[in-house]
Amino acid sequence: MSRVLALWCMDWPAVAAASAAGLTATDPVAVTLANRVIACSASARAVGVRRGLRRREAQARCPQLYVSTADPARDARHFEEVTAAVDEVVPRAEVLRPGLLVMPVRGAARYFGSEHAAAERLVDAVAAAGAECQTGIADQLATAVFAARAGRIVEPGEDARFLSGLSIRELATEPSLASAGRGELTDLLWRMGIRNIGQFAELSRTDVASRFGADAIVAHRFARGEQSRGPSGREPERDLDAVRHCDPPIDRVDAAAFAGRSLAGELHRSLESAGVGCTRLAIQAVTANGEELNRVWRCAEPLTEDATADRVRWQLDGWLTKRALRNGPAGPTGPITTLRLHPVEVVSAGALQLPLWGSSGDDDRLRARCALVRVQGLLGPEAVQVPVLSGGRGPAERITFTALGDEPAPAADPHQPWPGQLPEPAPAVLLDDPVELLDAEGNPVRVTNRGLFSADPVHLRSPESAAVLQWWAGPWPVDERWWDPGSPRAGRTARAQVLLGSMAEPGPAMLLCYRQRRWYVEGIYE
Structure with a gap:
């Protein structure tokens, strides 16, 4: 398999917020969600701002801090400029999330002379687009992402050795590679005395499969540096595509969001009838001037209908915004006349093995989550909230409620000492x-x-x-x-x-x- 290059733009939510506000790269910026800092710029970190701080405390540490609320659509819209700059150097990059993309590096390494030279050209291209990034290269996609965070090129066959020294909690740091329950897995492994990924890799596959769930098996394969799916896969049949001919052509973001929502519903009805789920989605568009636009999004888990609609809205927002600004030749020059959602990679429902007796707890949680997401779609995102362990002295203070799907940010750090805290057990x-x-x-x-x-x-x-x-x-x-x-x-x-x-x-x-x-x-x- 071709080796993989990952390109990671550090603190991208803060970078996008600064760009939207017209600030410079040296201005302190923080992005908050549920009144907690989830991302901040390097200049903000230099004066003590950290992720997890309350908004008031962050502003107290840095009075000049510019604070913006989290906006995934804004992140994706501004990241489109970076993705277009990368496409000019190496085509067919796949977006894991705004701020992170991957691509096969074999062709680029042959063209530019080496993997190191290809990485340098990509860093220069992103810098010309007004952003900073780090690159990492490894045999496997997930390892390349962690190598990008460290700014390293992992030698062939050395994935497991590179990963072995990382903390076990690193398994849950990248949401585009981990399932929703990965944090619970890492917490359990930490309590069991497994402190780094190398110790987890030394466990027997049989023991991991019998003691933990299916996600732990995926994490164990990653910890061992074993082969996983790469940035390119076999395409399914075209009859699963969802196509919409736009009449009149789409030139506004609100119209694009409406079209994306209905197209996502059509796609998922065809996927359900075929008994498959989509893990890599190509969003394709044709403009009135004959331009063809294409972008591939990759996810760790099969996309839901709402997740598909969100990615379509983000991508169309990025394309239409570039057209309005006339930002370079990479942006479309005309309104969108045709939209197509193409599932590049699918997983079969038959690959999901059911338990021998009845349904598992994971199945129950999945069905419950689907029902709750449906309630959110009907009543709004704040209508469904989940508890998060927080810091405090009383039992009620130790629970923070966050909207389902948002980052579970506690109101206070539960790991800090709390003198006078009510001892265990807590009231039921x-x-x-x-x-x-x-x-x-x-x-x-x-x-x-x-x-x-x-x-x-x-x-x-x-x-x-x-x-x-x-x-x-x-x-x-x-x-x-x-x-x-x-x-x-x-x-x-x-x-x-x-x-x-x-x-x-x-x-x-x-x-x-x-x-x-x-x-x-x-x-x-x-």
């Missing part, structure tokens, strides 16, 4: 119901300034019922963010654990929280 059910904690004489029990009960608690009374305490522990006072009165966590709180009922008939165990001179049931243990 979270509540926020007001209650009254009473002593033996029926008087309210408070938490004093010294962090003690004003009297021993005996009764717990809610608007619906009253119960006797069999056991209690606490209180544990916490004084958080006293320097930031505007923060929702600011103020003095205290927590206590109580067990209702009697020795003969024990009741539920509860976690109580005392704040603003009132008691609340924060959780129930099960």
Whole structure:
């Protein structure tokens, strides 16, 4: 197989945001998602801005910081200029995501004299387009991507040795190469004491297949540097293509997005009828002046209908924007008259082996995810949210909800020390119901300034019922963010654990929280 060259534009979301705002490459820029920094420029990192910081903290570290919200369409639109510049040097590059593309390097190496010379020509072409990049070359596509992050050319047959020293968490850093559950796999391997990819590669394939899921087998093959699918594959039959003749021709982005959505639905109906899924998609267009445009997108997993529509919209946005700006000969000079979606590489449904008894948990999660994506399409992206483990002292603070499909960015780092954090186990059910904690004489029990009960608690009374305490522990006072009165966590709180009922008939165990001179049931243990 031909060796693979990967071209990686560092911090591309920040670069695209700076370009859209008319800023220079030296201006500090950060891109946020769910109020967290997900990308930043080199000048922003130089003053302490890091991924995962809250927006307010990033601005406090760099008052001159330009902050922009994440916009995948903007990233793809600006990356089209880089892709067009690469096509002028080496054609048939495939886009993994905005900021990262791959191509077979054998032909380019023969033409320019060597792999190193081909990489240098590509770096110069991207620099002429106004961007910076790093290249990497290796035997396998995934290894080439990691080599690009390190700016290295891996010698033939040395993929496994190059990967062996990388942290095991690197397996989940590149979303275009990993499935949605790769982060859970790397966390589990880390807890098992497997710290680098080389240790993971030494495991038996039988042990990996029996202990982990199908994605772990793919990761294990990558860790060993074994052969995987390259940038070129056998094309399926043309009868799977989805074609739309645009009348009137498309010259606006909103019209292109509508056409792309309907064309994506048509393509996926034909794929479902053939029992296949698309992993490499060619987006082709013909303009009124006879120009033919073509771009190939590659994904780690089969594309869904929504993912296909997004990539069509991003690509058409990039082409039409270049036409409006008349940015060089690579841009189209006329409106689009014909659109075609061609599945370059497909996977058969028969290749997905079902378990011996019933369905697996992965199948259930896939069906659930498809249903949730459908709900998002009907009600909006924020209608479906998933929990992410976050940092905090109380159980509710340790959960951050993010929209399904967005990067799971916690509100606070869960790996940092949190003095005063509630010890394990956490309550199974979270509540926020007001209650009254009473002593033996029926008087309210408070938490004093010294962090003690004003009297021993005996009764717990809610608007619906009253119960006797069999056991209690606490209180544990916490004084958080006293320097930031505007923060929702600011103020003095205290927590206590109580067990209702009697020795003969024990009741539920509860976690109580005392704040603003009132008691609340924060959780129930099960």
